Amino acid sequence: MLSQIRPAIVLLVLFTALTGLAYPLAITGIAQAVMPNQANGSLLTTSAGPVGSALIGQNFATDKYFHSRPSATQAQDPAHPDDSSKTIDAPYNAANSTGSNLGPTSQKLLDRVKADVDARRAAGATGVIPADAVTTSASGLDPHISPENALAQVAAVAKARNLPEDKVRAVVEANIEGRALGLIGEPRVNVLRLNMALDALTSS
Amino acid sequence: MTFVGWLQIAIVLALVLATAIPLSGYIAGIYAGKDNFLSPVLRPVERGFYWLAGVDETREQSSFLYAIALIAFSIAGFVSLYALQRFQNVLPLNPQGFDAVGADLAFNTSISFITNTNWQNYGGETTMSHLTQMLGLTVHNFLSAATGLAIAFAFVRAFARSSAATVGNFWVDVTRVSLYILLPIAIVLALVFVALGVPQTLAGSVDVTTLEGAKQTISMGPMASQEAIKQLGTNGGGFFNANSAHPFENPNAWTNILQIWALLLIPVASVIAFGRAVGDLRQGRAILITMAILLIVGVGVIYWAESAGTLGLTALGLDPSAGNLEGKEIRFGQAMSALFTSATTGTGTGAVITMHDSLTPLGGLVPLFNILAGCIWPGGVGAGLYGFLVVAIVAVFVAGLMVGRTPEYLGKKIESREMKLAMFAVLIYPMVVLGFSGASVLLKTALDSLNNAGPHGLSEIIYAYASTNANNGSAFAGLNGATPWFNTTLGLAMLFGRFAYAIPVLALAGGLAAKKKAPASAGTFPTTGPLFVGLLLGVIVILYLLQYFPALALGPVVEHFLMLSGKAF
Numbered sequence: 074m075l076s077q078i079r080p081a082i083v084l085l086v087l088f089t090a091l092t093g094l095a096y097p098l099a100i101t102g103i104a105q106a107v108m109p110n111q112a113n114g115s116l117l118t119t120s121a122g123p124v125g126s127a128l129i130g131q132n133f134a135t136d137k138y139f140h141s142r143p144s145a146t147q148a149q150d151p152a153h154p155d156d157s158s159k160t161i162d163a164p165y166n167a168a169n170s171t172g173s174n175l176g177p178t179s180q181k182l183l184d185r186v187k188a189d190v191d192a193r194r195a196a197g198a199t200g201v202i203p204a205d206a207v208t209t210s211a212s213g214l215d216p217h218i219s220p221e222n223a224l225a226q227v228a229a230v231a232k233a234r235n236l237p238e239d240k241v242r243a244v245v246e247a248n249i250e251g252r253a254l255g256l257i258g259e260p261r262v263n264v265l266r267l268n269m270a271l272d273a274l275t276s277s
Numbered sequence: 278m279t280f281v282g283w284l285q286i287a288i289v290l291a292l293v294l295a296t297a298i299p300l301s302g303y304i305a306g307i308y309a310g311k312d313n314f315l316s317p318v319l320r321p322v323e324r325g326f327y328w329l330a331g332v333d334e335t336r337e338q339s340s341f342l343y344a345i346a347l348i349a350f351s352i353a354g355f356v357s358l359y360a361l362q363r364f365q366n367v368l369p370l371n372p373q374g375f376d377a378v379g380a381d382l383a384f385n386t387s388i389s390f391i392t393n394t395n396w397q398n399y400g401g402e403t404t405m406s407h408l409t410q411m412l413g414l415t416v417h418n419f420l421s422a423a424t425g426l427a428i429a430f431a432f433v434r435a436f437a438r439s440s441a442a443t444v445g446n447f448w449v450d451v452t453r454v455s456l457y458i459l460l461p462i463a464i465v466l467a468l469v470f471v472a473l474g475v476p477q478t479l480a481g482s483v484d485v486t487t488l489e490g491a492k493q494t495i496s497m498g499p500m501a502s503q504e505a506i507k508q509l510g511t512n513g514g515g516f517f518n519a520n521s522a523h524p525f526e527n528p529n530a531w532t533n534i535l536q537i538w539a540l541l542l543i544p545v546a547s548v549i550a551f552g553r554a555v556g557d558l559r560q561g562r563a564i565l566i567t568m569a570i571l572l573i574v575g576v577g578v579i580y581w582a583e584s585a586g587t588l589g590l591t592a593l594g595l596d597p598s599a600g601n602l603e604g605k606e607i608r609f610g611q612a613m614s615a616l617f618t619s620a621t622t623g624t625g626t627g628a629v630i631t632m633h634d635s636l637t638p639l640g641g642l643v644p645l646f647n648i649l650a651g652c653i654w655p656g657g658v659g660a661g662l663y664g665f666l667v668v669a670i671v672a673v674f675v676a677g678l679m680v681g682r683t684p685e686y687l688g689k690k691i692e693s694r695e696m697k698l699a700m701f702a703v704l705i706y707p708m709v710v711l712g713f714s715g716a717s718v719l720l721k722t723a724l725d726s727l728n729n730a731g732p733h734g735l736s737e738i739i740y741a742y743a744s745t746n747a748n749n750g751s752a753f754a755g756l757n758g759a760t761p762w763f764n765t766t767l768g769l770a771m772l773f774g775r776f777a778y779a780i781p782v783l784a785l786a787g788g789l790a791a792k793k794k795a796p797a798s799a800g801t802f803p804t805t806g807p808l809f810v811g812l813l814l815g816v817i818v819i820l821y822l823l824q825y826f827p828a829l830a831l832g833p834v835v836e837h838f839l840m841l842s843g844k845a846f
Contacts, residue, residue, distance in 0.1 A: 074342070074345050076331075077342070077345050077346045077349040078349055079330060079331045080330040080331060080332050080346070080349075080350075080448045081346070081349040081350045081352070081353040082353050083326075083329050083330035083331070084326060084330050084332075084350070084448060084451070084452065085350070085353045085354060085357060085420075087326050087329065087330070088416060088419065088420055088455060089357070089412055089416045091460070092415060092416050092418075092419040092420075092455070092460065092506075093411050093412040093413070093415055093416040094411065094412065096415070096460065096463070096464070096502060097411045097415060097477075097499045097502040097503070099464075100464070100467045100468065100471070100477055100499070100501060100502040101477050101478065101479060101499055101502070103468060104468070104471040104477035104478075104501065105477070105478065108471050108472055111471050111472065111473070111474050111475070111476065112471055112476055112477045112478055112501075113476060113478055113480070113483075113497070114476045114478075114483060114495060114497055114525070115474055115476075115528075116483065116485070119488075121486065122485075122486065123483070123485040123486075124485055124486065124487055124488055125485050125487055125488075125493060125495075126483075126485070126495055126525075128474060128524040128525060128528045129493075129495055129524055129525070130524070131487050131488075131493060132487075132491070133487075133488075133489060134489060135489055138488065138489065142607075165493065166494075167493055167494060167495040167496060168402055168403070168482060168494045168495070168496045169400060169402065169403055169518065170400075170402065170517045170518050170519035170522075170523050171400070171518050171519055171754075172519065172522070172603075172604045172632035172634075172635060172754070173603065173604065173632070173635065174604070174632050174634035174635060174728050174729075174753070174754050174755030175603065175634070175635060175728070175729065175755065176634055176635060176636075176638075176641075176729045176733040176736075176755075176836075177587040177589060177590075177601065177603075177635070177636075177637050177638065177733075177836075177840055178589070178638075178729075178731055178732075178733055178836055178839055178840050178844065178845050178846055179729050179730075179733065179845065179846065180730075180845040180846055182589075182590075182603065182635075183589050183590070183593070183845050186590055186593055186595070187593050190593050190594050190595070194594075201594060201595065201596040201597075202594050202595050202596060203595075203596055203599070204586070204590070204595045204596050204597070204599040204600070204601075204602045205599065205602050205607055207595065208590070208595075208602040208603040208604075208605075209603060209604070210522070210602075210604070210605065210606050210607070211519060211522030211604045211605055211606050211629070211630060211631050211632045211635075212517075212519035212522040212523045212524060212606065213519065214519070214523065214524055215524070215606050215607055215608075216524055216608075217606075217607040217608055218607065219599065219607055221596070252281070253530070253531075256281060256284060256285065256288075257285065257530050257531065257534070258529065258530035258531075258608065258610075259530070259607060259608055259609065259610035261607045261608055265488075268488055269488065272488060
């Protein structure tokens, strides 16, 4: 039985070197050399520098930008820096991904969604509300919204930017990504790309 | 539910089957110790490993010694992983400057990764240094999966051999599975993941200034390499807290298809390889069809329940046509979310692309039932196969009782010792899950961890113990498990789930290997056709519903009816 101790330790050390060091470092080396854009997070830049990742959602608060979905991510409460249980809402905190984890019979969920729906109604929304506009994503970092959600925001964004609605709607439609081959994926709009396209439109 | 949705599901499952069939031949070769096209490169490495470790590859072990080797390897893994977490603050490759991991959390995480559970009571991007992720977590993603397949190899040898004293050599099986199966596929998959957008860097994070002038800090790291083996080894421990829902771990529909493919590939291929090993492909086919029925029914229920949405939110004026979108990502859609959720809990993976806690009651019932049954359709790497073979033994025993003959499976007589060990393995699960859940419900410290009130809270607790016990690792993640009570008891549940199952399985293997293989006769119950598939399904439904129906009735079932009556908590 003691004869099993040496292989246990030696094989663990060897496989740690192989699968824990050689494997990830080799993949990193190849990835950085051949695919540096993807390997470093698919960052998007403007003349001002990197503005975000094409893959990671961002929080947009002002009226002149299309808004992302609500996000459940949190950050450490600055008032209690030493107590990790004290957190504050920090939508699209890309250093702490999480969903709300609220179930369908949660009063907290219903209250949160009702407040968001009421705010939209007060701002003039009519008809049914696109479901993704008032629900939080699994990661809290969803970069996309549904085409319906984007189109529903056209009027507000056009007004804030003093642009004709047609022009803004055309930018949205140009940014709708469909299913590959009509089959793979879901129709969606990348909010950061859409807002960058909008800025480019205004500046030109 | 849409036609396109079902078509997407069908394409992924067809892709799995089309690749698993050739892979099963390759796995059967590894099982039998044969050379393959990678041998010219890997055989010298393999020999070098044996030489350094003092392993004689020609010497096989009894099932007892095989189990001792398994335990020794697991203890070594536990100790090193625990130490790595406790000292990560003074070790290199810690760009974010994380502290050492606390004692109870490090205990829980170490057990979690050596048992192939990958339950995460921590948020990856806020707790673990790159060194811990690489040297600790990635390594055990390989080794715990290899260990699972090694145990399955030993169990299959017990059926394939006649009057044998040995069931293989644990060190040879683990080494060969890691070197020839897991590592080559992981390398290719990791590079494809990078090409499709998954980052792979040693940097800790990047700061950007958003269009509105705010600062966003984006966590980075070597995740493609971990992502590949996380899915392939049915591990499921994510680089990030949000796991495969995080847009870096799983950026688009293509990576998502590959993730589902990777987590089903080896479990499905090993069932077909089992048929090859026992010399009758139909034996593997009957089991695979049974597994597929259970998996696909689960997909259908989730897809239907989630597409219907939640009544409470529809009543507030939400468009119901998109279904329940709380805790889901736009880019995946309901169909692929349903497939992923059923596949990740039907295997021992436990990676998630939706927050299971936010599923509808019936949509959440499916993953809960999958893990309560021990994640055996098609199961974790290796663990699914040996888990399901134990159920098959129970099924032939039931058939034997009905016709009054000594039951046989694959030519081996199933007698009193076999049944005692099989039932011991089967009954460990409800004891651990229901026992710990019952204790938690009575403890204030446990109830303080809940994120949802009412019956959903009970589901959170049962899910936690079922997931850890079945070595799955997915969660109703609202439950705060990072408390001393949960870290400890969930850790124990993982230990029982792995070793109190695998050791009886190896004991079974020893006894079965020693038996003479009886040739099939006219009186032998056939275990290859639709009759056996039906019997397996019946035994599974009776076995697991009897064990868990009261608990399920008080959790998701009653929640469903309360939701319909408009009640919230």
